[in-house]
Amino acid sequence: MDRLTAARVFVSVVEQGSLTQAAEQLDMSTAMVSRYLAAMETWLGARLLHRTTRRLSLTEAGQSALPSCRQLLDLAQDVEHQAGAAQREPAGRLRIACSPSFAEAQLAPAFIDFQRAHPRVSFALLAADRSVDLATERVDLAVRITNALEPTLITRPLALCRSVLCASPAYLHAHGRPATLGDLQAHRCLSHAFVNAAQYRLRREGELVELPFADSFSTNETAVLRRAVLAGGGIAMLPTYFVGGDLASGRLVRVLPELEPETLGIHAIFLSRQHQPLALRLLVDFLAARFGGPTPPWDAA
Structure with missing residues (x-):
């Protein structure tokens, strides 16, 4: 049997969570999917999946083999893409969640700049x-900011998300500037309901410190939180991609610049690397080039 197809079947079964759904995605019979999986296990000399009547799960050998199989499929797709890209122009509508x-x-x-090209x-x-369900909501690409990604997701890192504790000059003039971590608890603290939840996670000399506080203002929207801080409401933790201009001006x-809030990853997430539209592949490359590197553009100043 074709080993490239067998690798594609194995990856699809893992991503779909069942042989039946993988068969539907690949337009194969369930029996053919089972044969390809058996062939993969024979070639690798190891069992790749634990199979029960209710669920599938990766064995240790399967966990080791999965990244290599995905890399093999990416390489095959790159060869195909490079051979035909010169004759194609990206087109179509992409649905993005963020x-x-x-x-x-x-x-x-970024999207406006991409559309110019x-x-x-x-x-x-x-x-x-919120985390959208890509399949249910027909999303081509989700951009998520987190350090807790499900291992079965197909992702590509785009950038780092750093945050700062900050306040308006008017608030600090009226209430004083905190000099220590303990001082912070005596101040009016504002929070993002989903990110901080009345607790800051900070690094001090490499050690992670969790500081609970009584928030005087909480919201589920970063723009509202920024507006409250600008109005002199208190101290909050905000991402530099959103308040870099405010800090520079x-x-x-x-x-407390010696305290470093936890750095998060910014990731591109999509359902499958197989048969991706050219526009989606080019967009992910564009975003990785625009935002990537050790210092994202919004932190360059």
Whole structure:
């Protein structure tokens, strides 16, 4: 049997969670999917999946083999893409999901720049502070900011998300600037309901410190939190991709700069690397080039 197809079947079974759904995705019979899986296990000399009547799970050998199989499929796709890319132009509509704050501050201008180079590509941007179900909501690409990704997701790192504790000059003038971690608890603290939840996670000399606080203002929207801080409401933790301009202009002032809030990853997430539209592949490459590197563009200052 074709080993490339067998690798594709194995990856699809893992991603879909069942042989039946993988068979539907690949337009094969369930029996053929089973034969390809058996062939893979014979070639590798190890069992790849634990199979019960209710669920499938990867064996240790399967966990080791999965990244290599995905890399093999990526390589095959790259060869195909490079051979035909010169004759194709990206086109079509892409449905993208992302948090409202990152969509507003970074993705919207990035998409406009992308469209200048590829005018036949259009976007439907779903801005929501929740993890969307890509299959159910027909999302081509989700951009998520987290350090806790499910291992079965297909992802590509785009950038790092750093945050700062900050306040307005007016608030610090009225209430003083905290000098120690203990001082912070005596101040008015504002929080993001989903991110901070009345607790800051900070690094001090490499050690992670969790500091609970009584929040005087909480919201589920980063833009609202920023507006409250600018109005002099107190101290909050905000991402630099959203408040970099405020810090550079002096509208906001960093507080306790020796304390480093936890750095998160910004990831591109999609359902499958197989048969991706050219526009989606080019967009992910574009975003990785625009935002990537040890220092994202919004932190360059």
